[in-house]
Amino acid sequence: MPSKTEKLLSLLNGQPVIPVLKINDPAHAAPLAYALARGGLPVIEITLRTPGALEAIRRVIAEVEEAIVGAGTILNAAQFEEAASAGAKFIVSPGLTKELLTAADASPVPLLPGAITPGEIMTAREAGLDFLKFFPAEQAGGAAFLKALASPIADVKFCPTGGVSSGNAMDYLSLPNVVCVGGSWVAPDAMVREGRWDEIEALARQASELVERI
Structure with a gap:
């Protein structure tokens, strides 16, 4: 049976950008996800930052x-547990706590927890988690910081999120310890609100093609 890290990597590896979405209206969820998938980004993260987030997850599924x-x-x-029950295939957290680790241990749904300091990364690694979210990426030192970690903690891989954009995504994706990046630039709030799905599809296609430049 594959480990949870292997399960996560099988989902996220090969897609350079994971759209990080804050969906205010669940009615937008399915057409947004469809536009992103058409543009080559079928894997998405819907954040629980809005009251309708769980409903948005259910609608997309x-x-x-x-x-x-x-x-x-x-x-x-x-x-x-709410997100897993709604059908989420993976769980993303800005950090790692004992409570979250216990929940993840009891669930088949893999966890991608956030870590930024060497101590946090080593704690996650000791818990068997060697694929982590690096958040908030730009504020925590950016690509230069992650590059410095590649040698002393070589077996841990990252998905940087937070301040990542089309302008700096390649700085991260070119690093040996980065699998993918998370970003919201592929689905700007105004485009989602106005239903400009063709434009979002075009942004997704541009992002999906970043892997060809690595």
Whole structure:
């Protein structure tokens, strides 16, 4: 049986950008996910930052067959269980706590927890988690910081999120310890609000092609 890290890597590896989405209106969820998938980004993270986030996850799962939906901004075990019950295929957290680790240990749904300091990264590694979210990436030292970690903690891989954009994504993706990046630039709030799905598809296609430049 593959480990949870292997399960996560099988979901996220090969897609250079994971859209990080804050969906205010669940009615936008399915057409947004469909536009992103058409543009080559079927794996998405819907953050639990809005009241309708769980409903958004359920709608995408029900209506967009090609989408692979994860839940983000998970802060505690209750949210972990709610997101998993809604059908999330992976869980993303800004950090790692004992409560979250216990919830993850009891669930088949893999956890991608955030870590930024060497101590946090080593703690996650000791818990068997060697694929981590590096958040907030730009504020924590950016690509230069991650590059410095590549040698002393060579077996840990990262998905940087926070301040990552089309302008700096390649700085991260070119590093040996980065699998993918998370970003919201592929689905700007105004485009989602106005239903400009073709433009979002075009942004997704540009992001999906970043892997060809590595």
